[in-house]
Amino acid sequence: MEIRELQWFVALAESEHVTSAAERLNIAQPTLSRALARLEKRVGVPLFDRRQNRLHLNKYGEVFRAHAVRAISEIDRAEQRIATLIDPDTGTIALGFLHSYGSWLIPGLLAGYHRIAPATTFELRGSAADAVVDGVRRGRLDLGVTSPRPADDALRWTPLRDEQLVLLVPAEHRLASRDRVQVAELATESFLALQPEFGLRQVADRLCEAAGFTPRIVMESTELSTLRSLVASGLGVALVPATGDASAHHGRTVSVPLTDPGAFRTIGVIVPAGGPRAEVVARFYDYIRSTAEHSEE
Numbered sequence: 019m020e021i022r023e024l025q026w027f028v029a030l031a032e033s034e035h036v037t038s039a040a041e042r043l044n045i046a047q048p049t050l051s052r053a054l055a056r057l058e059k060r061v062g063v064p065l066f067d068r069r070q071n072r073l074h075l076n077k078y079g080e081v082f083r084a085h086a087v088r089a090i091s092e093i094d095r096a097e098q099r100i101a102t103l104i105d106p107d108t109g110t111i112a113l114g115f116l117h118s119y120g121s122w123l124i125p126g127l128l129a130g131y132h133r134i135a136p137a138t139t140f141e142l143r144g145s146a147a148d149a150v151v152d153g154v155r156r157g158r159l160d161l162g163v164t165s166p167r168p169a170d171d172a173l174r175w176t177p178l179r180d181e182q183l184v185l186l187v188p189a190e191h192r193l194a195s196r197d198r199v200q201v202a203e204l205a206t207e208s209f210l211a212l213q214p215e216f217g218l219r220q221v222a223d224r225l226c227e228a229a230g231f232t233p234r235i236v237m238e239s240t241e242l243s244t245l246r247s248l249v250a251s252g253l254g255v256a257l258v259p260a261t262g263d264a265s266a267h268h269g270r271t272v273s274v275p276l277t278d279p280g281a282f283r284t285i286g287v288i289v290p291a292g293g294p295r296a297e298v299v300a301r302f303y304d305y306i307r308s309t310a311e312h313s314e315e
Contacts, residue, residue, distance in 0.1 A: 021093055023053045024086045027065070030054065031083045034066070034073045099296065107135035109298030114143045114150040114162035116217060118242040122261055123285065124163065131305050138298060146240070147217030154288050160299040163306075165217040165283040173288045179311040180282045182260040183221070184273040186245075188252045194272040201257075201278045202229040208254035209233040210245055218242070221283045222257040228280060246271065259283070 030039040030050065040047040058064050065079035075083065098109055115124050120142075128140065143150075143159065151168045153159035167175050185204070187194050193203075204226075211233070212219040226233045236254050239245045245256050250270040260273065287306050294300040 021090065023057060024090055026050055026053050027057055028083060028086050028090065030066075030073070031075050031079060034075060036073065107298065107301065108137045109296060110139045110141060111299050111302055112141045112143065112153075112158065112160045114145060114153045114159040114164070116147060116150065116164055117144040117240075118218070118259060119163055119285070120144045127163075127306060127309065130309070131302060134305065135301065138302065146213070146215045147220070148215040151288065154290065157290075157295075160294065160296070161287055161289045161303055161306075163285065163287050165285050166221055167284065167286055168288060172291050174291050174293065175286050175288050176307050176310065177284050177286045178306070178309065180284050182275075183225070183257050183281045183283065184260045184275055186249045186256045186258045187272055187274060188249060188255075189270050189272055190252070191255065191272070193255075193274055196274050198275045198277050200229070201225050201276060201281070202231070204233075204255065205229070205231040207234070208236045210237050210239070210248045210254040210256040211235045212242065212245060213238045213240055216240075218257075218259070218283065225257065225276075225278060225280055229278070257281075 026039070026043060026045070029043055030036065033039045033042065036047055036050055036054075040050045043050065054065070061078070061082060063078045065076065065082055066073040067076045068074075113124075124142070131138065143153070145153070147164050147166070147168075150159065150162040150164045151170060151173065154162045155170065155172050163178075165181070167177070185193065185199055193199055211222060214220070214223075223233070237248060239248065242258065245258065248254065249256050257276075258273075260275075287303065289299075289303055294303050
């Protein structure tokens with residue numbers, strides 16, 4: 019059985035129509051029909067039910083499709099591993115990161131690495147902290163750049179740098195003219211925040227807890243850019259990173275430094291506890307760690 023015929027079967031299982039599957043695969047319809055007949059003869063049962071000139075994947079076909087997809091995936095992975103042995107800089111890395119890092123940190127890391135290993139390609143997936151952690155843990159991501167440090171023994175964490183947090187207020191706010199402010203002074207404020215699964219929200223909540231109060235959150239968002247826009251509209255205040263693009267609301271918001279010693283989030287890179295699974299990932303992982311401003315933990 020050829021891997022090509024498995025690929026044809028999977029395509030046919032998705033469309034359940036010989037003509038459209040043949041067009042998609044750029045092969046003749048009789049060629050696809052003969053390949054299906056050979057496959058069904060080999061496994062000993064029909065994989066599709068035929069109804070009114072249409073194919074419908076049956077219970078045998080469902081079982082075979084599940085195994086075919088895994089077989090194709092394993093062959094693809096084997097080819098990638100062999101290519102990596104030939105050239106360790108060739109391959110694709112699935113990199114997860116917090117949305118807010120996509121505007122400054124990740125582009126800089128990738129640009130630096132591209133000068134060293136231009137043949138390496140990346141699948142970039144910005145998400146919330148919990149999703150990045152879960153993606154690395156389940157193997158959907160090769161590594162992740164996130165904050166705060168995940169409490170998970172299945173992952174290895176390397177701190178890279180600290181990112182200072184500031185208080186973002188509307189330009190007309192009572193604290194806009196201050197040189198600095200303590201988080202404890204914000205107990206009566208209306209807070210705008212990211213949703214609880216986001217790392218920044220978790221750090222901000224801990225800052226407020228350390229200052230002796232629970233923030234009164236009036237709106238939650240999934241995007242840092244939306245959070246800044248809400249502050250610019252005068253709807254509340256927010257604890258946000260000092261880095262990133264704040265220029266969109268120049269003149270409408272003011273960033274006030276925080277004096278609290280814990281007013282920062284530590285950015286780190288995570289991989290499975292056993293280390294990167296592929297050489298191409300290991301080389302990029304080593305590169306990221308070489309940029310760290312922190313010492314290794």
